[in-house]
Amino acid sequence: MKKAFSIFILCISIVSYAQSNAPFIGKRDFNIMEGYSGTGTPAYYLDVKKNGDVYFGFVQINQASGEETKEEINAGKYNPKVMKVHFKTNDETLYLKFDKEKIYLTDEKGNIQKSEDCCSVSETESGSCTCDSALYQ
Template sequence: MKKVFSLFILCISIFSFAQSKAPFTGKRSFNIVEGYSGTGTPAYYLNVKKNGDVYFGYVQVNQASGEETTEEMNAGKYNPTVMKAQFKKFNEIFYVKFDKEKIYLTDEKGNIQKSEDCCSALESDKGSCTCESVFYQ
């Protein structure tokens, strides 16, 4: 019985170390792709829970009518390589990875993307910029 209990404790320890610890807990907003005028650019956020669950969400306000659209989805446990956010209302899927200070738009394998859509007004002459954002609290 003592050997079974020791084996059980060992398995739990290995499982705990196998999971990557999220770089922070709490809610952070981000803006990877610069928005354009129209119905309102979504304000994206992520919320990392103490148990490692990561939720992605957005709030979008229609500038003409004032109507607010929101959605939040559970992306699963924190993964430092790549995480998938899939929003149903607008049939939107994107892949990201993040650390304590920034979030990066990636492909399915975790490679950081570059695009002219990710350039700020100051960088518009570059043609292609790294798709990243600092976090806002």
């Protein structure tokens, strides 16, 4: 009986830690890369569940045909250093990290990337911008 109770307490502790580890619970939208093509810019989002699981997804509407493409994947438990996200639909792999207010495009080690693809129209003269985005509710 003591063993079963100990295992139960351990499970509760793990679930509690996963819940408190993430900076928020719920769904947030973001836009790190500026879009320029006629296929439409994907609208990305992340959804942090109460158990600490993080889902990333996107919805993209082709501006020419009106065709909608979407995908959502479970990227695992929240990791503040870096999370690997692989979208099979577009064969796209992203490395991301996020806090309560922002999300960052990183390399495999969690270093925040800089790229001209991340510049807004007003920043294009600078040539290289930090790849980040506010998280919108």
